Amino acid sequence: MATGPNVAIGLTVIFLVALCCCVAYKGKVWVKQFAVMMFESKKAQQQVNQRRARREERELAEEEESDLSPSSNPRGGHIHKLRSSKTNIKTMAVHPAGTGAMRAAVRTIISSRPGTTTTPHSFISRPRHVTTPTTKIKTFCTTTPARAPIPTSSTSSPAQPSDSSNGRTTHFGFQDGLSETEKTERVAGVFHSVAESYDRMNDLMSFGVHRIWKDHFVTSLNPGLSSATPPTPQRILDIAGGTGDIAFRMLHHAHVLNHNPNVHVTISDINASMLAVGKSRSQSLPASQQAALSFLKADATSLPPQIPSASIDLYTVAFGIRNFANIPLALREAHRVLKPGGVFACLEFSKVNNFVLDAAYKRWSFGAIPLIGQLVAGDRDSYQYLVESIERFPSQERFRRMIEDAGFVVGGRGYEDLTGGVAAIHKGMKPL
Template sequence: MNVQAPRILLRRQLLGGVKRRASREPYRCFSCSVRDAQQQTPPPKSPQHAQGTTHFGFETVAEALKEQKVGAVFSSVASSYDAMNDFMSLGIHRLWKDHFVRNLNPGRNPLTSSSSDQGWNILDIAGGTGDIAFRMLDYASTINNDAHTKVTVADINPDMLAEGRKRALSTPYARSPRLKFVEANAETLDMIPDSSIDLYTVAFGIRNFTHKGTALREAYRVLKPGGVFACLEFSKVNNPLFDAFYKRWSFGAIPLIGQVVAGDRDSYQYLVESIERFPSQTEFRDMIQDAGLLVPGQGWEDLTGGIAAIHKGVKPT
């Protein structure tokens, strides 16, 4: 029996069962021209959407509907999450995540350059599959000899959390108090006390939030003074020729692979559109600052020519 069928049916119902729009036709194959890709541009971004509406990829939808649509997408791709990121990054996302964790150095006391006696309290948002959480705990334990750092994985999607709990069974943390999974919306983290988190991470998730500014302000609230916000997200390629190749790959190949491999073209089409709609490095840095966080240096580190970027912010002491 095809266990994916109910999820695919639900996704199609939430997406309205609408046939592919004609405007997406230029991206159906690898041979599409860069000129055609450039003609397929999203509506101009505005700091404020019309009241009650937001974007879902290149579509404008009611804010209340976006959460359902995004939920349908991630329920559909939960079991193939690593494969999805492999397609979108040519497999390099694994190296990015390793670099992200090394850069944050979980479990290390920044004042003494030694292992923290109490460990860190880490909140990993939109991390349902545990991809970042497992890396954080492994790094703290093996590199910093820290047996106390703990990670709470929060995700709005129960299917992603179920995948993470299943994966955790093959790690040392399956029944450990150092790892916890909770279903939560990043915009309303009511279960997390004020000023209680040492490190807030979000990897390849924030572009799907309906109100990114609200989520950033929640990050500010839950962080301790001196606590760090760290985000790994797809971003804007900074070389025009490389960008043209990357767009051809993204819009031409990824939805096609989604259709062939997962029988789900629409979800993968949304995911590449969501990358295109995400703010530039400068714009997102400004959003982090607007939430009250202090941005070190220029505020971000480009990875692989800007395909992805790491953003940081620190809560003032």
């Protein structure tokens, strides 16, 4: 009798039974611990968002104070001094010993007003029940001291990075304060680096789900549909579509499923390396589809004369618009080149609407994707930026408002969530 295999089988059965008992006994505890971990992750993310919001409010306040400074406004010095003194007055009012300092501050305000002859006593009177202290205003300490005026001259402080043409700044991932030109150059560097491995990395990062999203995106647009005989020609512009992933799908759908050979797709991308990958892959397409395809190196915020106004029937952009230096400008440019009744369609990463899925997704994105980029493509930084750019992209509702602000008509909710909001499809129509 073979006792060895029987013992091994018996031990395996005992181990499995013990494991099942542990799961049955400790299952609830493990689920609770996992939920607590997810909650802490969500709480940490909220704290990061709150700190970012406070920083933006602080920068806005500094800009407002800068506008009122003496160097930019003749009245700015007096207004800033008035605000600073009011801050000290409010703080000193809590302490009886601060009355003298408060009166001194008021005298400073009144005496500094041009053409004012009012005496301090006509503005504020001394309380009879408080002895006037001799403490000077210099040595009076407050918990919220007034800030000094922020210098606005270029010689006194370095200027913030800004776009040479319009003064706007943008962000590159989590880095703020970049000019639009600088962001465009950095994004170009990222996609030069990842062009060859881009689609393979998409498979690894999304477990192949991005292919399902793209198929659904194209099916929902139904390119080439026409009830006329012969079919109505249709011109499609696929922005940031360098590798051809979306354009090839649309051509196949139009030519094969809708039997419309009169559909032409222009693949536009600002990155020559991505376009080179698309051109190479297009060689495997049928000759009829190759003839209906063209490539264009262009900036989505300023399309060249090859794409005149009101010339496009369908404008698509998939997983690219979050990398644009100026998204509102790109949306207005899309509105310009579309024909009346033309459709703007965007597939992009978005905000997850499920708490547990959101926590797991963020852990995967920030923990695994840069590491996969390092191992597969030898480029951790580029994929770190891609993850950060997803996090910085507007929510579904906010992006819908941006599309409407560009002049498009949005029907219903205006977007369709995919996989719980990991990605979303947005559509808008140019009014007739």
